[in-house]
Amino acid sequence: MADNNQTPAEAKGFIRRFLDAPPDTVGKTIFVAVAVCLVASIVVSAAAVALRPMQAVNALKDKQINILQVAGIYDPAQDVVEAFAAFEPQILELETGVFTDQFDPASFDDRDAADDPATSVALADDPAGIGRQGKFVTVYLLRDEVGAIDKVILPIHGYGLWSTLYGFIALEENGNDIFGLQFYEHAETPGLGAEVDNPRWKALWNGKKLADENGKLQISVTKTVPAAGPEHHIDALAGATLTTAGVHNLVNFWMGEAGYARFLENLKAGNI
Structure with a gap:
C-alpha cells in the first residue's frame, strides 16, 4: 500500500x-x-x-x-604451405650445436621455450637485450637435388630502439657466407628504424661473411667500414642509430659463442 x-x-x-x-x-x-x-x-x-x-x-x-x-x-604464385615443404625443420640444442629429438619441430614454440625456466637461461651478459635465451631453437635446412645442405635458416631476435626485432638470417652451406637477413616482426620507427624492411638495405647482406679466414667473428652493421674489410660490413640505417646498434648487437650475439657458434662449427666440419 x-x-x-x-x-x-x-x-x-x-x-x-x-x-x-x-x-x-x-x-x-x-x-x-x-x-x-x-x-x-x-x-x-x-x-x-x-x-x-x-x-x-x-x-x-x-x-x-x-x-x-x-x-x-x-x-x-605458389602455395605457401607447398613451397614451405621444401624446408627441413630441426630443433637445435645451442649448447652442443647438434639437433635433438626431445621435441617435435611441428609443435615446438621457440618463444614459449625462451620464457620457460626449464628450457631457457637468464642472461647476465645480454648485448641483444632479450633477457632470457632458449636452450633450444628451430632451424630450417634447405637441401639441393642430391640431398646436400644448400642453405640454413636461423632465427634471430634482439632489441632495437622501441621493440624486439624477430627475424631470420640465411647462411650458405659453408656456415659463413650470408645469403640474406629478414625481420618479420618489430615496432621500429617508420621511415627510420623500420627501414630494416627496405629491400635495398636487406640486399646489402647478400654475400657478406660472418668471420674472417681465422674464424674470428667480424660482421658489423656500422657507419664506417671496419678494419676487417667491406666483406664483413653492412651500412648503418640512416637516422636510426639505436636500431642499427640493435641489429649489430643481435647478429653478433646469435652468430657468436652464446648463439650458433658450435652449430656453425659442426656445419663447416660436415657434421650436420
Whole structure:
C-alpha cells in the first residue's frame, strides 16, 4: 500500500521514474554511455576469441613467407604451405650445436621455450637485450637435388630502439657466407628504424661473411667500414642509430659463442 505522504512521482518506483525522465538527463546519459561501452566490449572480446585461430594461422603463414623470402625461393604464385615443404625443420640444442629429438619441430614454440625456466637461461651478459635465451631453437635446412645442405635458416631476435626485432638470417652451406637477413616482426620507427624492411638495405647482406679466414667473428652493421674489410660490413640505417646498434648487437650475439657458434662449427666440419 502506497504511503499517503509520497508524491505521484515517488510512488512510481525507481525504474518507472528513470524511464519517464527526459532523455537528456545526467542519469540517462551515463546509462546509455555505459551500456554502449559494455555491448561494444562484449562484441570486440567475442570477435577476438573467434578470430584467434585465424590470426594464429595467418601469423604462421607470414612467418613461413619470410623464411621463403630470406632463402630466396618465395614465389607469390605458389602455395605457401607447398613451397614451405621444401624446408627441413630441426630443433637445435645451442649448447652442443647438434639437433635433438626431445621435441617435435611441428609443435615446438621457440618463444614459449625462451620464457620457460626449464628450457631457457637468464642472461647476465645480454648485448641483444632479450633477457632470457632458449636452450633450444628451430632451424630450417634447405637441401639441393642430391640431398646436400644448400642453405640454413636461423632465427634471430634482439632489441632495437622501441621493440624486439624477430627475424631470420640465411647462411650458405659453408656456415659463413650470408645469403640474406629478414625481420618479420618489430615496432621500429617508420621511415627510420623500420627501414630494416627496405629491400635495398636487406640486399646489402647478400654475400657478406660472418668471420674472417681465422674464424674470428667480424660482421658489423656500422657507419664506417671496419678494419676487417667491406666483406664483413653492412651500412648503418640512416637516422636510426639505436636500431642499427640493435641489429649489430643481435647478429653478433646469435652468430657468436652464446648463439650458433658450435652449430656453425659442426656445419663447416660436415657434421650436420
